[in-house]
Amino acid sequence: MGTTEPRAGGLADGRALLGRTSTAERVADILRTRIAEGFFPPGERLSEDSIGKALGVSRNTLREAFRLLTHERLLVHELNRGVFVRVLAVEDVEDIYRTRQLVECAVVQRLGKPPYALDELDAAVAGGERAARERDWKGVSTANIHFHRELVALAGSPRTDELMRSVLAELRLAFHVVDDPRGLHQPYLVRNREILETLRAGRREEARTLLDAYLDDSRAQLVLTYATLVTDPD
Structure with missing residues (x-):
């Protein structure tokens, strides 16, 4: 069998890239x-100069970060115009919900025997209720996202967690277009x-149905509102 040492030596030039x-x-x-917080709203152009100076990073590093977020479908590069926060199409919103239903409902369906580890899910629900009492509607939105991430986390799958992080981050692009977080x-x-x-009562199948x-109702509500806004923004 051969040795990897000669080829490994060729990786030395990759140290700078790794950093x-x-x-x-x-x-x-x-x-x-x-982007998730809405600081950079959908459609906004991201300035390499201002962001690079603010973060104290090189243009190459910033472009690599842009590339990563473009791969996650949060940004889009437009030739000769620059990098923009992505504006979702209505079809994107519908597809995001299809993915959510496939993943979230499957997680609940495949839960083992109760009791389930619900502390984080409980904290997300309580956080949303507390934000509503304080009339912090963006806080309610964040708590709802937390609820669904923790629901998927019950599967104990890092890959599924990563998928949902990406899907829910993309979904928030649509949320920021709808200027009624309370509704x-x-x-x-x-x-x-x-x-x-x-779930606390151990009724897994009923929870999946709920x-x-x-998700059906949430999709219908968001698509109806969002379609009006992206086709008639005035």
Whole structure:
């Protein structure tokens, strides 16, 4: 059998790239968070100069971060124009919900025997209810996203967690176009609580049915509102 030593020696030139990639991933994390928060709204052009100066990173590092986020479908590169926060099409929103139903309902369907580890799910529900009492509707939106991420986390699958992180980050691009976070998210607080309590009681199949209907209703509501906004933004 051969040895890997000669080929391994050829990796020395990759050390600089490794460091840059690590920095680029951290920059991508920062930008992903700002996009999720709506700091950079859909359709906004991202300035390499201003962002690079603000973060103290090189143009190459920033471009690598942009590439990572473009791969996640959060950004789009337009030739001779630059990099923009992506504006979802209605078909994108519908596809995101198809993915959510396939993943989230399957996770609940395949849960083992109760009791389930529901502490984080409970915290997400309580956080949403607390934000609603404080009339913090963006906080309600964040708590709802947390609820669905923790629901999927019950599967104990890092790959599924990563998939949902990407899907839900993309979904928030649509949320930021709809300027009514209260109307969009408040009605689902009671349904989050209902799903949580159904799982706490060990009624997995009933929870799956509730979740399926929840996602159907959420999709229909968002698509109806979003379609009006992206086709007639005035």
